[in-house]
Amino acid sequence: MVRVLRSCIQSILKLVNSVIGMAGLAMILYSAWMIRVWQRKMGELPFGHDSDYPPPWFIYMFLGLGVAFCVITCLGHVAAETANGCCLYLYMVFVVLLIMLEAAVTVDVFVNQDWEKDFPKDPSGSFDQFKNFIRSNYEMCKWVGLSLVSVQGLSLLLAMILKALGPHQYYDSDDEYAPDRVPLLRNAPPHYVVVDPGYVHGNDAWRRQDK
Structure with a gap:
């Protein structure tokens, strides 16, 4: 019974964790599109050290978040497959840090009226475009954000349950098979x-x- 329950939780954790990975891939693709737009407008890549323009922090932020989501997804798949305690602990720590970061940004946006001043100016204009898109599609973006946070919370809960069940038992227990061996x-x-x-x-x- 424990083996069946562990297998089901592992499969669900992999499925839920894949949603986080797809969100990370979407962020990376969006960052690649913004890099292409920057190169077309400025005539250079945004990663040059000798550039005359301020660094496009919004592109860096989206690219970093996308890579972080993909790394967390890979770690979650390894933890779900092996049910290793160390991997599960590390995965849970990363998910908790990610949720705390998202909560801090959300609180700053809703509580602070001048939250835009906390961010540096983006010379590429990508931040303004993204902000206008969220304002024009607020309901859809709200449900997408809530769904992503819910998926992260569910993955954290599944990882905790899988950690409580313990790793796989690859050996035969004497207590389990003793009644069959005695006759x-x-x-x-x-x-x-x-x-x-x-x-x-x-x-x-x-x-x-x-x-």
Whole structure:
């Protein structure tokens, strides 16, 4: 029963974790598109150290978040497959940090009226485009954000349950199979010891010489 439950939780954790990975891939693709737009407008890549323009922090942020989501997804798949305690702990720590970061940004946006001043200016204009897109599609973006946070919370809960169940047992337990082995031992035929007659006569000869 425990094995079946563990297998089901592992499959669900992999499925839920794949949603986080798809979100990370979407962020990376969006970052690649913004890099292409920057190159077309500025005539250079945004990663040059000798650029005359301020660094596009919004592109860096989206690219970093996408890579972080993909790394967390890979770690979650390894943890779900092996059910290793160390991998599960590390995965849970990364998910908790990610949720805390998202919560901090959300609180800053809703509580602070001048939250836009906390961010540096983006010379590429990608931040303004993204902000206008969220404002024009607020309901859809709200449900997408809530769904992503819910998926992260569910993956954290599944990882905790999988950690409580423990790793796989690759050995056969004596307590589990002892009732099946005992009847075989009871019905086993008796063992006979065959003794060489010469060995017996030799021992009698030695005993006679000792006397």
